[in-house]
Amino acid sequence: MSTPEENFAKLGLSLPPAPKPLGVYKPLLVDGNHCFVSGHGPVQDNGSLIIGRVGAGLSMEEGKLAARQVGLAIVATIKANLGSLNKIKRVVKVLGMVSCTNDFEKHPYIINGCSELFASIWGPDLGVGVRSAVGMGSLPGNIPVEIEAMFELNENI
């Protein structure tokens, strides 16, 4: 069975820099055998953020790619803070927030961009947790997607 690090390497995706906090918070906090990750935005490889609103400038596919980029930013934060993706045993909970027009209805499709990434890394069972995918009035810096997450840590590592 391959490890999360090996699974991620196979995807051939590049990692953005782990984002620095935009306010008074920590990007990641370990609490017992859990790890909480702050709301992350879609950080690109050059450190800039994808901006825009789904349904008003950004298409659904662009929104889903933005959510994947949020997932990559979370992965970067995990590696920067814990050293290895292998420290994570499983995904417990994801809150996926989409900045979109009021008539937008496909939030789950958008957030799948992040969830499918996590499932590729930690597997179809351990990589999939509970989730809410919802539409916000606005997000910081006009980003289209912000995601916070909670993971269970692997005790064996």
Add this chain to the structure above:
Amino acid sequence: MSTPEENFAKLGLSLPPAPKPLGVYKPLLVDGNHCFVSGHGPVQDNGSLIIGRVGAGLSMEEGKLAARQVGLAIVATIKANLGSLNKIKRVVKVLGMVSCTNDFEKHPYIINGCSELFASIWGPDLGVGVRSAVGMGSLPGNIPVEIEAMFELNENI
């Protein structure tokens, strides 16, 4: 003292089918002595969802009934995944999200539709946890209410 299952039976409410995931997530996840439930929508007995926006087509009473229906969908998910409502010791946390017009102010009244159901099942103390009740820009499939929850499991069962 009557059990949660007995309390629910006394209410005489019918249960909708436990909703299937609309994306890459689990409806419910057990983590130690806690149980996390994904954001649920107002599933009706025939499996369809109540749709609409509170303050724009849906009245406050209709919104509260939708929140109760979300609670029933959560109950259906608990029974489908854990087998019995008696496995739940108490409600820890509820996040109640209302899709409504920007000038809507009665989110707590809406979400009480779910919270009163939980209090009827698990009692006025154990059935009541912490809560936020807030207004979203939009929700998946144009549902008026989405609720996610965290419960503590009963060790004795």
Add this chain to the structure above:
Amino acid sequence: MSTPEENFAKLGLSLPPAPKPLGVYKPLLVDGNHCFVSGHGPVQDNGSLIIGRVGAGLSMEEGKLAARQVGLAIVATIKANLGSLNKIKRVVKVLGMVSCTNDFEKHPYIINGCSELFASIWGPDLGVGVRSAVGMGSLPGNIPVEIEAMFELNENI
């Protein structure tokens, strides 16, 4: 090293009354060595709420002050329920929700009003947890900020 209670006293801030629930929920719930706090609004010393929407009537500075007032309401709830701020070991997680216009982008600045208060009380490390700061379509009673939080309790007290 000074205690959280001493740190708070040094700030010279007055505490609003601990808010009564506006619905079927508890303001605070202890679960093992964690303490969950319901979504709080900006309660003022006379018990009334700051109301308005950031970007439409309320300025950014007024929004940040509202977030500090939410923090003070949370502090009041902690003292009313646990007796002392010293019972809290550290901040684990904050969800900061801002009611604002769709084009507003400075949510982290607003929520810092609460986070800086917590950092002053519990210190620059233990007083700072993970966080999401996001924009809502609306909030109960037309308040500009609602914040929910999770703390770790101090076992030594």
